[in-house]
Amino acid sequence: MSFFVLKLTLSTLRFKMRNKEIYLDYAASTPIGKDVVSFMIPYFDQSYGNPSSLHSRGRRSREVIEQARSVVAEIIGAKSDEIIFTGSGTEANNLAIFGIAKAYKNKGNHIIISDIEHKSTMEIAHTLSKEGFEVSIAPVTHEGLLDIEKCLALVKKETILISIMLVNNELGTIQPVKELASRLQALRVDKLPLLHTDACQAVTLIPVNVTDLGVDLLTLNSSKVYGPNGVGLLYKKKVVMLTPLIVGGGQENNLRAGTESVPLIAGFAYALQIAEENKASEYIRLQNLTMYLREELQKRIPQLLINGSKKFLVPSVTHITSPHIEGESMLLMLDHEGICVSTGSACSAFDLKPSHVLSAIGQDTDLIHGSLRISIGRYTTKEDLDHFLHVFPKIVFNLTNMSPLVKPITVTV
Amino acid sequence: MHQPSKRIFKIVGKKDELANVVTLLLAPTDGISPVFIPGQYINVFIPENNTPEGKSYSISNIPGSDVITITVKSIGEFSKFLCAMNVGDTLEASDPYGYFYSEQNNTSLVFLAAGIGITPIMSMIKDLLKENNTRKISLHYSNAKVNSILFKDELNELEEQNQNLKVTHCITQEKNITAEYKAGRIVPEDIQNEQNTEYLICGSISFVRDMWDGLRKNGIKEECIYTEAFFSH
Amino acid sequence: MINFFKKNKTEENNEDSWLYSDNVKEHFFNPQNCLTNEEEYDADGYGVVGSATCGDMMAVWIKVNEETNAIYECKWRTFGCPSAIASTSMMSVMVSENEGMQLSRAKRLTPEAIIERLVGLPDRKYHCSVLGHLALREAIKNYETLYASAK
Numbered sequence: 001m002s003f004f005v006l007k008l009t010l011s012t013l014r015f016k017m018r019n020k021e022i023y024l025d026y027a028a029s030t031p032i033g034k035d036v037v038s039f040m041i042p043y044f045d046q047s048y049g050n051p052s053s054l055h056s057r058g059r060r061s062r063e064v065i066e067q068a069r070s071v072v073a074e075i076i077g078a079k080s081d082e083i084i085f086t087g088s089g090t091e092a093n094n095l096a097i098f099g100i101a102k103a104y105k106n107k108g109n110h111i112i113i114s115d116i117e118h119k120s121t122m123e124i125a126h127t128l129s130k131e132g133f134e135v136s137i138a139p140v141t142h143e144g145l146l147d148i149e150k151c152l153a154l155v156k157k158e159t160i161l162i163s164i165m166l167v168n169n170e171l172g173t174i175q176p177v178k179e180l181a182s183r184l185q186a187l188r189v190d191k192l193p194l195l196h197t198d199a200c201q202a203v204t205l206i207p208v209n210v211t212d213l214g215v216d217l218l219t220l221n222s223s224k225v226y227g228p229n230g231v232g233l234l235y236k237k238k239v240v241m242l243t244p245l246i247v248g249g250g251q252e253n254n255l256r257a258g259t260e261s262v263p264l265i266a267g268f269a270y271a272l273q274i275a276e277e278n279k280a281s282e283y284i285r286l287q288n289l290t291m292y293l294r295e296e297l298q299k300r301i302p303q304l305l306i307n308g309s310k311k312f313l314v315p316s317v318t319h320i321t322s323p324h325i326e327g328e329s330m331l332l333m334l335d336h337e338g339i340c341v342s343t344g345s346a347c348s349a350f351d352l353k354p355s356h357v358l359s360a361i362g363q364d365t366d367l368i369h370g371s372l373r374i375s376i377g378r379y380t381t382k383e384d385l386d387h388f389l390h391v392f393p394k395i396v397f398n399l400t401n402m403s404p405l406v407k408p409i410t411v412t413v
Numbered sequence: 414m415h416q417p418s419k420r421i422f423k424i425v426g427k428k429d430e431l432a433n434v435v436t437l438l439l440a441p442t443d444g445i446s447p448v449f450i451p452g453q454y455i456n457v458f459i460p461e462n463n464t465p466e467g468k469s470y471s472i473s474n475i476p477g478s479d480v481i482t483i484t485v486k487s488i489g490e491f492s493k494f495l496c497a498m499n500v501g502d503t504l505e506a507s508d509p510y511g512y513f514y515s516e517q518n519n520t521s522l523v524f525l526a527a528g529i530g531i532t533p534i535m536s537m538i539k540d541l542l543k544e545n546n547t548r549k550i551s552l553h554y555s556n557a558k559v560n561s562i563l564f565k566d567e568l569n570e571l572e573e574q575n576q577n578l579k580v581t582h583c584i585t586q587e588k589n590i591t592a593e594y595k596a597g598r599i600v601p602e603d604i605q606n607e608q609n610t611e612y613l614i615c616g617s618i619s620f621v622r623d624m625w626d627g628l629r630k631n632g633i634k635e636e637c638i639y640t641e642a643f644f645s646h
Numbered sequence: 647m648i649n650f651f652k653k654n655k656t657e658e659n660n661e662d663s664w665l666y667s668d669n670v671k672e673h674f675f676n677p678q679n680c681l682t683n684e685e686e687y688d689a690d691g692y693g694v695v696g697s698a699t700c701g702d703m704m705a706v707w708i709k710v711n712e713e714t715n716a717i718y719e720c721k722w723r724t725f726g727c728p729s730a731i732a733s734t735s736m737m738s739v740m741v742s743e744n745e746g747m748q749l750s751r752a753k754r755l756t757p758e759a760i761i762e763r764l765v766g767l768p769d770r771k772y773h774c775s776v777l778g779h780l781a782l783r784e785a786i787k788n789y790e791t792l793y794a795s796a797k
Contacts (some may be wrong), residue, residue, distance in 0.1 A: 352770060369701040401682045402682060402723055403724070
């Protein structure tokens, strides 16, 4: 079965959402493209050979994976042998940071991350800090943008890795990774420190080219590109050493053992190809929708705060804070109306801690629990946003009316 | 209005109770002696820990001295940090607060505790016995193993010196134990519904829930039960 | 055909029960006794706990029948998650239903009792019911202090 990439227009990809559900949580997970599912099916039941097997069935599976590899490599400007398929974006981050830490520990033990990285990166850094590594946190501005000067000021001879995500998943802010890479050149000694970027939220929206960005490692996740969940990838520049986390049968050039999932990898590559081909037109479409959403929100709910940079922003994310009311309550009321969004309130998190991103940008602790993230995508229509805009102000009104933080009531006791 | 007002306390003493349990003696730095009712707790704040609301710790000593003691089990990040603090360090904490104490003075008292849940109960028992109180007090104290019993020696001593105190230790995870300990969990259904008796339960959320359910099944009225559940820190 | 996802009877009716029981949802979407749209309320006792920084805040107002020493009305306003709102709503129903709850019993309205009526809260939401209990205690304390000083 040959790997077949069709040029598809966006209109044939769009399909109606079930019933009245309006999905505005694309940053959490993108729905799988309809054609991606049908594309993957034969790889489940017809091409089931283990890609490491030497017989013809195995070799056919191997061929599919290698074709998928070269497709994704081309999209991000890498060489095929610089792509390592993993089980998720989180796994790719683990492989990048733990893998570099172990491989270069004789050269240094200092790692720098920003204070708004993805939870996986924060946890990895925290774990390393308990294992004899020194971790420095590069601060961001109140708009959620990396302060490059402060980041570079942290670099020392023991620094082996800097990890800065390309687009922040909560705020949608675009980090100056390219500028950081170019400034870093002057400080590098023996090619260290290396630069890793988590580009999971970026790749469907802005150009992601490893050479252009100047990074040594890059993470992607299929569940953010309208591909199947359960597969991700790490780009690693050829000369960079990496100690694998998962060892066994030597797959992925001895960097990530485990029988590769042919349908997942094929589906990932196919989805990425489709997203890449539609990136430019989709960017404009989403930008118009988001501008409309923001203008209307500000008009209908004047007390609403819109967080994050207004300039360096992907057009899919709108992160808001509603004073005096709590995020999970807003979320459940929206859910009741068939609308899916995310919140960063403490009560909604499993560890009962508020969003570290909001803390990092210096959001007032009184406001930190009243946040909501609305993220749009391929299947979002203006009608969806109109329904949200119709429903949301009423929810804000109802919850505000229940809040002890507003409208002090005269009490005679 | 209950708003935790913060005061600075200095650690003036530190005692290792068990392998991962530490008692910290805290003296206020503003010269105002701490006032509390046995059974109450303080909220401790560690700014570096990204928990602006703080964490609650029951007071384990009795009123009358210049210090407050808290007995902390090292479970999560916050408590680990606390246990690693040293004499001379300072920390922020609220005034004592809470309603976990008997409001009567002549009832018999039945305390049910598990693990670190003994802390507020210890304060209450010591305070009651200090006045040579003749109130009947029984404590059912559950722990995994004999050597994880917190304040074991102190409880033994109190029981020897006070006829009105009876302590039953329930050991849940050790098999070969001596006759002075009872094997297995506390069975709340075995605790009798007696006249003029109040019941105070302290431990993890699931322990408190199980004990409360059991006591209620035994017909014990809600107004006779006080609860204090510890969330893991 | 095998039903891969075997559910017992209660699970079938309560798919969200791991987070929101039916009672929690009911009290969240149809909160009882919330003090809204009123500029003045003549209460006998008032208490407030928590803060916006903590993520939960509850204000509770009670009216007490002096003769029977029972709470006959309980109003509230809450900032917090659905479990917090449902806990305060349920608490207010429990203290004011029937002829109202005796103060001595209302003081013992434990978080466990509130959770039992809500038919369960996940352990990580336990603190929501604790706040409900404390807010009520503060209101009662306020009433008793004022009542004692008035005598």
